[in-house]
Amino acid sequence: MEDTEQRILDAALRIFASEGYTGATTRRIAEEANVAEVTLFRKFKSKENLLREVLINNRSVFSSLDDLFKSFQKETDLDLETELRILGKNIAKAMRDKKKDSKRRMFMFMLFEEGRRRPEVAGALSSFLQMNIKPLSEYFELQIKNGKMRTVNSRSAAITFVSYFVYTSLLREVFGDSFLGDNDEEIERFIDIFTKGILKVEDLKNR
Amino acid sequence: MEDTEQRILDAALRIFASEGYTGATTRRIAEEANVAEVTLFRKFKSKENLLREVLINNRSVFSSLDDLFKSFQKETDLDLETELRILGKNIAKAMRDKKKDSKRRMFMFMLFEEGRRRPEVAGALSSFLQMNIKPLSEYFELQIKNGKMRTVNSRSAAITFVSYFVYTSLLREVFGDSFLGDNDEEIERFIDIFTKGILKVEDLKNR
DNA sequence: AAAGTAAGTAAGTAATTACTTACTTGCATG
DNA sequence: CATGCAAGTAAGTAATTACTTACTTACTTT
Numbered sequence: 345m346e347d348t349e350q351r352i353l354d355a356a357l358r359i360f361a362s363e364g365y366t367g368a369t370t371r372r373i374a375e376e377a378n379v380a381e382v383t384l385f386r387k388f389k390s391k392e393n394l395l396r397e398v399l400i401n402n403r404s405v406f407s408s409l410d411d412l413f414k415s416f417q418k419e420t421d422l423d424l425e426t427e428l429r430i431l432g433k434n435i436a437k438a439m440r441d442k443k444k445d446s447k448r449r450m451f452m453f454m455l456f457e458e459g460r461r462r463p464e465v466a467g468a469l470s471s472f473l474q475m476n477i478k479p480l481s482e483y484f485e486l487q488i489k490n491g492k493m494r495t496v497n498s499r500s501a502a503i504t505f506v507s508y509f510v511y512t513s514l515l516r517e518v519f520g521d522s523f524l525g526d527n528d529e530e531i532e533r534f535i536d537i538f539t540k541g542i543l544k545v546e547d548l549k550n551r
Numbered sequence: 552m553e554d555t556e557q558r559i560l561d562a563a564l565r566i567f568a569s570e571g572y573t574g575a576t577t578r579r580i581a582e583e584a585n586v587a588e589v590t591l592f593r594k595f596k597s598k599e600n601l602l603r604e605v606l607i608n609n610r611s612v613f614s615s616l617d618d619l620f621k622s623f624q625k626e627t628d629l630d631l632e633t634e635l636r637i638l639g640k641n642i643a644k645a646m647r648d649k650k651k652d653s654k655r656r657m658f659m660f661m662l663f664e665e666g667r668r669r670p671e672v673a674g675a676l677s678s679f680l681q682m683n684i685k686p687l688s689e690y691f692e693l694q695i696k697n698g699k700m701r702t703v704n705s706r707s708a709a710i711t712f713v714s715y716f717v718y719t720s721l722l723r724e725v726f727g728d729s730f731l732g733d734n735d736e737e738i739e740r741f742i743d744i745f746t747k748g749i750l751k752v753e754d755l756k757n758r
Numbered sequence: 759a760a761a762g763t764a765a766g767t768a769a770g771t772a773a774t775t776a777c778t779t780a781c782t783t784g785c786a787t788g
Numbered sequence: 789c790a791t792g793c794a795a796g797t798a799a800g801t802a803a804t805t806a807c808t809t810a811c812t813t814a815c816t817t818t
Contacts, residue, residue, distance in 0.1 A: 511714035541748030
């Protein structure tokens with residue numbers, strides 16, 4: 345067995361994510377980590393402290409938004425819509441494939457519940473969220489500078505973008521594909537709306 | 552004392568919303584409802600059954616999206632963007648003012664957690680969500696028919712719209728206004744993006 | 759070989775929790 | 789007046805939970 349501490353942290357992430365903080369028992373976490381329950385308490389002192397350490401151990405929600413950006417950041421000849429389409433589908437792919445990512449998102453989701461009661465958790469959650477919004481925000485800023493995007497508040501654009509993915513990944517977690525249908529198609533439709541808006545083009549010219 | 556049963560249901564909604572299903576204790580709910588704990592069990596048999604009844608008792612998440620629509624549906628001369636701006640701000644206002652609405656949303660939020668474990672809860676949650684998405688969807692459909700909106704998938708538009716409001720109301724619940732800043736301004740920026748998209752107008756003409 | 763360290767086993771504690779049983783009180787209706 | 793019903797009081801049960809104590813085992817370092 346490798347690093348006991350890390351194994352406990354990973355197990356805690358999974359159990360917190362699937363059972364919620366209150367629902368997760370230290371016994372269950374220890375079992376999942378293949379250690380004796382007493383070992384968990386020796387290493388982390390209390391359940392509350394364990395949560396804190398898991399928080400520190402898992403800083404980003406999507407395994408790395410930066411990595412997802414890299415896939416097209418070299419090819420400068422792509423138009424913005426195509427880039428976002430690629431980004432969106434990569435996010436969707438990461439959601440499907442990486443189990444750890446799914447757990448991280450559900451963990452983050454649990455933090456919303458816990459954050460309303462514990463200010464320290466809210467603080468940690470806040471920096472989690474910033475970590476996703478910031479690179480996106482900067483990306484949009486750059487697009488505006490490069491003249492590929494009209495002048496909108498880049499943070500609002502990032503929040504709109506993230507809203508969609510957080511919400512729909514939640515829906516998919518609970519309902520599978522029954523609520524939203526095919527992932528890629530749905531994302532294409534979102535990107536279409538996000539980039540072009542819902543108004544008719546002729547109506548736009550008036551402004 | 553009025554209707555004991557209803558008082559318990561209301562109390563349960565509040566406690567489930569703020570503590571989560573697992574975190575809510577029957578004792579606390581009874582206390583909140585000003586009844587003896589035993590009365591709760593006499594009326595509802597079990598905690599699980601109480602959840603079911605609360606579910607039935609609170610069907611819509613926003614007190615009524617229909618009401619919010621009414622505020623402009625008679626004035627047909629408004630353009631779509633203005634209408635959506637009004638709708639968005641009405642939603643924001645309802646969020647701020649109506650405590651019961653806030654509790655309902657947090658309750659719905661809790662259902663996401665619980666729904667992953669209990670298929671019946673997921674089912675109820677699904678119809679909750681449909682109840683918000685459907686009228687919006689139909690509204691967009693109508694706008695498309697009236698030529699005020701370009702042809703996009705109306706359900707995807709509704710989901711995009713709802714995503715934003717669910718996610719940001721969650722953020723506001725946890726962080727207050729510190730994360731997003733002024734409510735109305737932020738919503739204006741969202742509506743701007745949602746209606747007009749993020750691309751430059753000249754880029755749109757190429758398509 | 760001795761000593762330290764990381765882990766396990768086993769048992770237990772005090773508190774909490776969903777839920778029950780048995781009996782009582784107050785009020786309305788026949 | 790008597791009967792019935794809705795609600796309360798009080799006490800308790802069995803299970804679970806976070807966490808502790810005391811002792812043991814196995815492996816590594818000196």
